[in-house]
Amino acid sequence: MKLFIGFVTKEFYHIFRDKRSLFILFGMPIVQILLFGFAITNEINNVDIAILDHSKDATTKEIINKISTSKYFSIKQHIEREADIETVFKKGKVKAVLNFEKDFSKNLIKDYQATVQIISDATDPNTANTISNYVSSILQNYLQEQNKGIKINYVIISQPRMVYNPELKSVYMFVPGVMTIILMLVSAMMTSISITREKELGTMEILLVSPIKPFQVIIGKVFPYIFLSIINAIVIVLLSIFIFKMPVQGSLFLLGVESVLFIISALALGILISTISATQQTAMMISLMGLMLPVILLSGFIFPISSMPVPLQIISNVIPAKWFIIILKGIMLKGVGLQFIWKETLILFGMTFFFIVLSVKKYKIRLE
């Protein structure tokens, strides 16, 4: 016990006396979550559009009014000729142009049909798509209001309802992902670096020529990072609740336990990396390339796993982060309990156990 306390104290000295590791530990999580939360977003707000209105009647005016009062669009300019459409796009002033046909109102009454063309700048396909969807839904809305009381036969109205994230806030998607990345990074990279540092500076030689056992070194190395990672996880959850107003539907206790499980699996991976790398730099490269990229690309954090090619789908199964993200989304967004995520938890548990056994086995009791 005295040995354990002595070792952990030493580790904390290392951490708190090194500005770089302090920054990685505490600066980065906050910066990342804020960046992902605010900067990277699929929502549109105040998009500049232009209007080309050939009819200029009561109906088009009403529709334009409706669009300009919504918070999604702001009307930047009115143009008069078709030829101007290209010009405004090229100047990059607007993202979309609404082109109302001639005699809009008249056609609507006569034929029950009128056309408005939505031309959007698809250099950014996601935004273009979203814009056209938003405009369509404003138009639908308008029509429904107009038709109130009027009976029309056989009309199918589809009513999409987005459950668990009704406003389609992208931060709901990013928080579990960013939390996973940060815990992975802090736990795996920092432990692998801290062990290889002992090798690089030669202190490992002295540790080896002492009665201290491999598992004592490993526990002593890992414990401070478990502690710091838990603090990180708490900070991230608090940030997402209070800044992004993201509710945690499920049990906070379960969230905590699952996080600790994931942290331990990442730490074990870190130890494994340290056994195969001789310098801090190698350890960092392996952690970044070997862990970060798969976590970002293959875990389902950004790209849905179901739309990946089959080989990648299979590979994604061996990435602990994939299972952790499923668990996180389940608890945070759907509010499910252990009975719905026991399978993922079990897989994560199995992986953690495997990594720990492997890393204790691979820990070298001599120099090479």
Add this chain to the structure above:
Amino acid sequence: MGILVSNISKSYKEVKALHNISFEVKPKELFGLIGPDGAGKTTLFRILTTLLIANEGKATITGFDVLNNFKDIRKHVGYMPGRFSLYQDLTVEENLKFFATIFGTTIEENYELIEDIYVQIEPFKNRRAGKLSGGMKQKLALCCALIHKPKVLFLDEPTTGVDPVSRKEFWDMLKRLQQKNITILVSTPYMDEAALCDRIALIQNGEILQIDTPENIVKQYSKVIYDVSANNMYQLINSLKAYQHQHSVYPFGEFVHYTDTRSDFNPKELKTYLEEQKLSNISIERTQATIEDSFMEMAK
């Protein structure tokens, strides 16, 4: 029982680092491994401290086999690697405390053993180890290696990069430790330090050239050595090397150590030769052989 090494060989892929090394260090002996960089000293230390496994041969430390009883050895030896290997971001006191803890002891328990050394660095006990001078670092490393009262102490080039005054102090400390029943194996590239050991092994290219007391090694040197000096050192060496009767020519501080092949060598003859080579201020005097001369002769 001290250290027993028999027929140890070790290769790294193609390179043969140690070849058939055997020697014995008696209990309480101060034994020196003397040899240039790359002779295989560090490899030998690492085998004896259970950090590396030899390809061939056996070795025991206080009766424990380096391969099968490595756990026992790790409890009872103190090891100071060649490179300064303490935590640079911990203070002097924190380092010492940490090493005491991992050996399951406390600073107080074995304080009398390190007292002589520790009092010298105690004024700096709150300074980070990385900010100490070379001599201070070595003293701290020695304290850390001694804190668990080891039976055998392994010191791999402890005085490399340390100023002459600190080097002398360091060797005085080793002598005192010897009085406290500690067997010491020390390596050094400095020949002048060899004379301070009880016995030494001269090692080069992974092979032991000779093992004996420093006095005996010097005594066995059969040639007569002359200190030669002149106004131009570089030209002097070249001229001596070109001399037809030269046996060996080595720069040695401000002099050149010269030996001749003939037994009836007359220094005057050499002086005339050197004057012909346009050298002036020539002095040629007989001198005592040192361990360095012996080493150079054997390594020839």
